[in-house]
Structure formats: structure tokens, C-alpha cells
């Protein structure tokens with residue numbers, strides 16, 4: 001499946017997907033990276049792997065979210081994109097865009113959903129005193145961090161953890177589960193049906 005990765009920052013998850021997709025049998029091919037921030041470190045990293053990385057600066061569109069998304073959508077369609085992967089993409093999508101890519105767009109969130117939706121998840125996990133934390137890959141739905149769950153990975157919270165130390169531990173699990181989850185979706189083994197992620201036998 002022709003796949004685009006959307007980023008806003010350093011792009012370490014993007015890199016883990018690019019690495020995984022090098023395997024000949026991997027069912028997704030990363031053919032495009034789009035950043036909504038011109039200064040995202042991930043842009044140069046994608047290019048160093050020979051993957052075209054484009055900037056679509058949301059600031060150019062002011063408050064008109066849909067104008068930005070229409071342009072993004074046109075870019076994806078022009079490249080024949082079949083799957084959209086959000087990897088540290090820090091923009092909420094409007095219901096129009098989410099509906100258009102329903103079942104074909106996934107995101108990774110650095111917490112075990114439905115706990116700790118939104119930002120600053122590692123700080124909040126430490127404040128709450130949970131003993132397990134982690135990351136979740138989910139289909140994107142109109143509610144923030146609310147879509148059907150595809151995969152999760154857990155890590156222990158250790159005494160003396162700082163948000164940075166905990167975040168680094170979670171990141172290693174993100175790099176493991178995101179390529180696995182993308183493979184499940186790209187191969188058709190997991191689909192979105194009636195708002196839930198449903199497993200099936202591998203597509204023929």
C-alpha cells in the first residue's frame with residue numbers, strides 16, 4: 001500500500017516505519033513524507049533515505065483548517081496515497097478530513113488509551129502514579145485520541161522516573177508497535193468496522 005507519513009517534528013517514528021518498510025515482504029511502502037512545519041528535523045531525515053518530503057505550512061492558511069486540509073488531501077491523492085500515518089503530527093484534523101480517510105488513517109499516542117489523551121502524557125502518568133504506561137496505535141476518528149485501538153505496548157514506570165526517562169522508555173516501544181500496526185492495517189489483517197478495529201485472516 002502506498003503510504004504517506006505526516007510529521008511535525010524530529011520524526012523518530014517515521015524513521016522506524018521507513019526502516020521496517022525496507023523489508024521486501026512489508027505490506028506498506030513509504031512514498032511520501034509531509035510536514036506541516038518547515039523546521040521539522042524529520043524532513044532532512046526522510047530525504048536522506050531518498051523519500052520525498054514536502055512541507056505544507058499550516059500557518060500559510062491562517063485559521064482556515066479546511067483550506068490546509070484540502071491542499072494536503074490533493075497532495076495525497078496526486079501521489080496515489082492509500083494509507084496516511086500520523087507520526088508526531090501536531091494538528092487536529094477536521095471531521096471532513098477524518099471522514100475522507102476513515103479507516104485509512106492511523107496515529108500513535110504516547111499513552112495507554114483511553115488514559116491520558118492529549119498532551120504531556122508522561123508528566124501526567126507520573127502525577128497519577130500509574131505503574132504501567134505505554135503507547136497506543138489507533139485509527140483516527142473525529143474525537144482526539146479516541147479512535148479504535150489497533151495495538152498497544154506497555155512499559156513499567158520506575159521509581160525516580162522523570163518525564164524524559166519515562167518518555168524515552170515509551171518511545172522504544174512506539175518504534176516497535178507502530179511498524180507492526182501499520183503492517184496489520186496495510187495487509188488488511190486489521191480493518192475498521194463499525195468503529196472498531198477488527199482482525200481477520202491475512203488478505204489473499
Ligand code: GRF
Nearest residue numbers: 010011012013088108109110
Ligand atoms: C511521539 O511520542 C508520538 O507518540 C507523539 O509525538 C511523538 C513524536 O516523536 N504523537 P517523533 O517525531 O516520532 O520522534
